[in-house]
Amino acid sequence: MTAADLAPQELRTLVAVADAGAFSAAADRLGTTQSAVSHAVRGIERKLGAVLFERGRFGARPTPAGERAAAHARRVLRMLQALAADVRAADTGEISGPLRIAAFRSAALHLLPPALERLAARHPGIDVTVTVVRELGAGTAGEVAAGRADLGIATLSGPPPAGLVGGELLREPYFLVHPAGRPDPRALPLVDWAENCGSYTRAWWAAQDWIPAATVSAEDDGAVLSMVGSGLGMAIMPALSLTGAPDTVEITDLGPERPYRCVGYVSTQELAATATVRALIRTLRSLEPPTPERAKAQLRAV
Structure with a gap:
């Protein structure tokens, strides 16, 4: 045997x-x-x-x-589910079945909701579950590799991990964020969190002599925004994290040399070919990427 x-x-x-x-x-x-x-x-x-x-x-x-x-067992069992769903889709034209997503916090809060709203309108038979995963260590890609998620919304800094496939969804710019009305925000202490400043920003970060070492280390980007809004310091944050920022903070453009964070998806080769995962990827790619102008407009609209 x-x-x-x-x-x-x-x-x-x-x-x-x-x-x-x-x-x-x-x-x-x-x-x-x-x-x-x-x-x-x-x-x-x-x-x-x-x-x-x-x-x-x-x-x-x-x-x-x-x-x-x-x-491997989780992935094989999931493919058996996908087999039944894809056969039904080929017969009826209706895409249905479970869809498990792992996403880091700001993607789960600000990127997925509009995507899932569109997905539900087009394919009401898809049953979505979302798990929020810290983008540290194995991160969302680790959830996919372990068979606990069909697709991960990940921050990309190179090719997907071995055994996975993926692609870019959007590139989001970074901004200087500081208490509203402060005349010299760059003189403030830095508030940061562990998931910020990955390999995609490290070189830019090291070249900025005005950025001090982090004085306050917060749990996540939401806590950073709250601390900055309370006047505890300034922060350098990507656009997704600034969606719906409170009027107690001000967003300042970092100029043409600003760093960007690449946000993409990862999946297995087998699951990436299934109807439910392909439908989600198409929907995510139909969204407008965050831009400096949109982030500022969102701030003014609060």
Whole structure:
């Protein structure tokens, strides 16, 4: 018996144990017994020729091989769902089925809502779930690679990670943001957050001798805006983060040499070809990208 002999129910068992972290909790999710789950996992390990879980009083912790196996299992199970949905779409012309999206905070707040509104109007049968993921470490691409998302809205600074495909959706400019009415905003302390200033802005950032080290480190861009609006400092932020900025802050253009952040999507090659993911990508690409003028107009409209 080999991996080719694995049945969908075995894949579901593998994923349930990896997600639940214990055989007993996985059994509850699957509506079976702990002994049945334990027996199934041993059978899966024999077929794959690797130990997938460390057993102990802590439960069942995936080994590196187990993490990889669970990621593949999630993706295979998702493709079985996509198979049924795409066959129905070919027969009826109606695109339907689940669509799992992972997005970083400002994309989830300001980019996805108009896209999902258009998507729902065109394809009401698509059932969307969105998970907000910090764009640090593996980020949204890691959710796709692990099989927990069909598409990730990601900040791109190069080719997608190995095994994934992707493309650019928009390039958003950065601005100087400071308390409204301050005569010399560049003299203020810097407020920043961990997800800001990736490799796409690092060279520009290093060349600016007026930017001090961050005095205040906030949890996210929303907290940064609140602190700047309260007069605690200035910040350098991308356009998406400034959507609906309060009138207590002022947005200043950084000039023609301003840095940009590339926002794109990542998916697997298989899922990128499915009807639901293609529909979302088309919708995202139909949106107007943020510009300095639009960000300022949004600010004046508040």
